[in-house]
Amino acid sequence: MSRIGAIALAAAVVAALVLPHFLKGYGIYLISMWAVLSIAALGLNLTLGYAGQVSLAQGAFVGIGAYTVSLLLQAGWPFPIAFVAAAIVCFAVGWGLGYPALRVQHHYLAFVTLAFNTLIFLVLRNEEWLTHGIYGISGIMRPVLLGWSTAKPLAFYYFCFGMMTLVAAGLWWMIRSPWGRAFVALRENPIRALSLGLDTRRYTLMAFAIGSSLGGIAGALYAPLVQFIEPNSFALAMSFNLLLMVIVGGSGYFFGPFLGALIAVLLPEWLRVTEGYYLIVYAAAIMAMMVVCPTGLFGLVERAARALRTKRAPPAAAPALQTDRTRP
Amino acid sequence: MASFIQLLVSGLATGAIYALIAVGFTLLWQTSQTINFAQGEFVMLPAFFVLGAMNFGAPFWLAALIAIALSVLILGFIFKYLIVDPMLKHGVLPLVISTIALSLFLKESAKDFYSSQAQPFPALVPPIDLHFLGAVISVQSITVLAVAIATVVALHLLLNNTRLGRMMQATAQNPTLARILGVPVARMVLYTFLINGVLVAIASILISPIYLAKFTNGEVLGMAAFLAAIIGGFNQVRGAILGGVILGVLDNLSAAYISSQYRAAFPLIILIVVILWRPQGLLGRAEERTV
Numbered sequence: 001m002s003r004i005g006a007i008a009l010a011a012a013v014v015a016a017l018v019l020p021h022f023l024k025g026y027g028i029y030l031i032s033m034w035a036v037l038s039i040a041a042l043g044l045n046l047t048l049g050y051a052g053q054v055s056l057a058q059g060a061f062v063g064i065g066a067y068t069v070s071l072l073l074q075a076g077w078p079f080p081i082a083f084v085a086a087a088i089v090c091f092a093v094g095w096g097l098g099y100p101a102l103r104v105q106h107h108y109l110a111f112v113t114l115a116f117n118t119l120i121f122l123v124l125r126n127e128e129w130l131t132h133g134i135y136g137i138s139g140i141m142r143p144v145l146l147g148w149s150t151a152k153p154l155a156f157y158y159f160c161f162g163m164m165t166l167v168a169a170g171l172w173w174m175i176r177s178p179w180g181r182a183f184v185a186l187r188e189n190p191i192r193a194l195s196l197g198l199d200t201r202r203y204t205l206m207a208f209a210i211g212s213s214l215g216g217i218a219g220a221l222y223a224p225l226v227q228f229i230e231p232n233s234f235a236l237a238m239s240f241n242l243l244l245m246v247i248v249g250g251s252g253y254f255f256g257p258f259l260g261a262l263i264a265v266l267l268p269e270w271l272r273v274t275e276g277y278y279l280i281v282y283a284a285a286i287m288a289m290m291v292v293c294p295t296g297l298f299g300l301v302e303r304a305a306r307a308l309r310t311k312r313a314p315p316a317a318a319p320a321l322q323t324d325r326t327r328p
Numbered sequence: 329m330a331s332f333i334q335l336l337v338s339g340l341a342t343g344a345i346y347a348l349i350a351v352g353f354t355l356l357w358q359t360s361q362t363i364n365f366a367q368g369e370f371v372m373l374p375a376f377f378v379l380g381a382m383n384f385g386a387p388f389w390l391a392a393l394i395a396i397a398l399s400v401l402i403l404g405f406i407f408k409y410l411i412v413d414p415m416l417k418h419g420v421l422p423l424v425i426s427t428i429a430l431s432l433f434l435k436e437s438a439k440d441f442y443s444s445q446a447q448p449f450p451a452l453v454p455p456i457d458l459h460f461l462g463a464v465i466s467v468q469s470i471t472v473l474a475v476a477i478a479t480v481v482a483l484h485l486l487l488n489n490t491r492l493g494r495m496m497q498a499t500a501q502n503p504t505l506a507r508i509l510g511v512p513v514a515r516m517v518l519y520t521f522l523i524n525g526v527l528v529a530i531a532s533i534l535i536s537p538i539y540l541a542k543f544t545n546g547e548v549l550g551m552a553a554f555l556a557a558i559i560g561g562f563n564q565v566r567g568a569i570l571g572g573v574i575l576g577v578l579d580n581l582s583a584a585y586i587s588s589q590y591r592a593a594f595p596l597i598i599l600i601v602v603i604l605w606r607p608q609g610l611l612g613r614a615e616e617r618t619v
Contacts, residue, residue, distance in 0.1 A: 283433035
């Protein structure tokens with residue numbers, strides 16, 4: 001990572017730690033939501049950005065995670081166990097969803113996962129004996145961890161932020177491990193990866209399972225954050241929104257999802273000054289953004305950095321590493 | 329038996345409308361690899377054009393023509409130049425995001441600038457029922473079927489029996505070769521967008537008397553168009569027609585005979601089975617995998 005990047009990252013972390021003290025209740029709720037959705041978007045970025053497997057079902061995994069945690073908490077289980085259970089359930093279901101990806105790719109895979117998302121939504125809505133249907137589950141308690149109560153908004157934000165940091169650190173390590181390289185190989189050229197002796201089948205399933213379990217972890221934090229869940233929160237709109245975060249931030253860039261989630265959470269709120277028209281303006285802004293930088297904001301940053309570099313250095317020097325998009 | 333015929337005919341009518349929407353959807357895919365996630369909203373919108381024109385005092389037939397013209401202009405021409413063209417060279421996903429944003433844009437616009445309430449929409453024909461083998465069949469269903477079939481036949485003739493249509497097919501099948509042979513590929517792609525504009529406007533005028541004109545209509549219709557297109561075959565116009573009809577009939581029959589709670593699930597399950605068993609769709613040709 002370049003020095004400027006390191007400084008920017010440090011500044012962002014300090015801001016994320018200090019800023020909440022100056023915010024009121026709703027502001028803290030929004031940045032907690034940012035932290036939670038960032039985790040889900042990180043998972044999708046692994047599946048889509050690194051491993052190249054299109055998924056429109058990440059919202060469903062957030063839902064499965066949220067429902068798992070809520071139901072287990074209601075049954076009297078302690079939060080840490082419920083939390084781990086949510087991640088495991090999503091890992092298993094995500095592994096299963098990976099099987100279609102072994103047969104079809106690209107837009108077909110997008111449609112299979114889209115159908116899966118809607119099926120999960122229908123189950124959440126219709127199986128009232130388990131999920132309480134459209135009435136949802138309310139009164140989800142925020143956990144007390146080692147004597148530290150996260151019931152206050154600020155405390156819960158720090159809990160979410162801590163979890164996000166842990167997940168990000170784990171992911172950072174994984175992407176630099178041989179696994180991460182294998183995922184990228186899967187995206188760039190699956191046939192060559194296979195011929196080099198990579199078990200593409202296992203890595204495809206893994207990409208789905210790990211990405212999905214991060215969705216589950218996000219769901220496990222979403223439920224105690226909002227303290228009310230209902231099936232509509234996890235319909236296609238959620239998956240579209242998560243996909244938007246990944247693409248707008250920059251798919252395949254490690255820090256893309258954080259920026260994308262920030263925009264998807266905050267932009268609609270800032271646009272509230274336009275009264276009833278804020279969603280119209282938001283949609284128009286996204287369309288404009290996609291026209292200007294289809295590779296996402298980090299793609300734009302990289303393009304600008306490269307332009308600067310080539311201006312300074314002699315033109316022959318640069319191109320060798322340009323295709324390696326795993327570097328932020 | 330009587331109720332079965334009734335369900336079958338109304339299912340065929342809805343299926344025919346789905347087919348129109350799905351045909352437009354596949355046309356865009358074939359010629360420009362556009363997966364239009366706003367296709368449902370494209371069908372929702374022309375109904376509001378009709379209502380708007382009628383508010384200015386236009387009779388229904390004139391309002392319908394105005395709606396078709398506006399739809400061709402906005403949902404065909406402007407959509408292509410403003411949204412699709414700048415994104416095409418960057419692959420499928422950025423365009424997917426753009427069309428998802430566009431669907432939100434259109435939905436919210438219809439809500440804020442027209443109304444959030446469902447609007448009654450003039451029917452094409454008076455509400456008369458026919459009796460046939462004990463079944464009650466509305467003239468409306470028959471009219472919908474007739475108009476949809478006429479549209480599809482017209483499109484079929486255009487695509488297969490005219491020079492223009494064959495040039496469009498050439499563009500869809502192999503743009504590079506078509507260009508070498510002197511087909512103006514860019515203009516052919518534009519034509520498919522314009523045709524899609526006509527198709528969604530007709531579908532809108534057909535379906536709105538049944539569903540009422542409401543800003544949320546696009547969600548259901550867009551999903552139906554995807555499902556129909558994929559079940560039938562993404563790269564075939566007749567596949568999309570078959571898919572639409574299957575979907576409409578199945579939706580009606582499964583709601584009546586199996587489970588109304590899970591009626592929305594049956595098409596999805598069929599979709600998953602079809603994709604896993606025959607990814608190219610029931611009538612589709614296998615596409616070559618890109619390496």
